[in-house]
Amino acid sequence: MRLLIGLFMCCCLGGLISCGGEEEVKVLQLVSVEADVATVSEDVGSVSIKVFLDSPNLTGENINVIYATSGNVTIGDDYEKLRELVTIPINETEAFVTLNIIDDNVKEGNETFAISLANTNLPEGIGLGSNTFIITITDND
Ligand SMILES: [Ca+2]
C-alpha cells in the first residue's frame, strides 16, 4: 500500500516533488577524438591521437575517458597495446593517446585501426561528440 501511495505521489505530484532519477542532466561539454592523419604507412612509427573537449575542463576533476580499439589490426602484431584510458586534466582541453604501429615484414593488405570513446565514467555534464576515429595503415612489404 505504501508503494502504491508512493507511485501515486510520483505520478500526480511529479511536477512538484522530485521522485529521483528523472532530472535531466544537461550536457555542457563534448569530448571528441581525432588525429591529424587518417592514413599512415606501417613504418610511420607512432601516431598521436587527440582526445579533446570543446572548451577547457572546468569540472573540477580530471576527466578519465575510457576508449576501445577495434579494426582488422592485431595487438602485438600491428600495434602496441594501449591503456584504453586517457585523462584530460583539470583546466586542460586535450590529452593524447600515442598509437605505436609495428612495422612487420608481412605482405598484407591495408588495415584499419579504430578508436572509440565510451560514455561510461564521464562526469556529469560531459557528453560524447565525434567519438570514433579510424586510421588506415598501409602495408610497405
Ligand atoms: Ca613492413
Ligand SMILES: [Ca+2]
Ligand atoms: Ca606489413
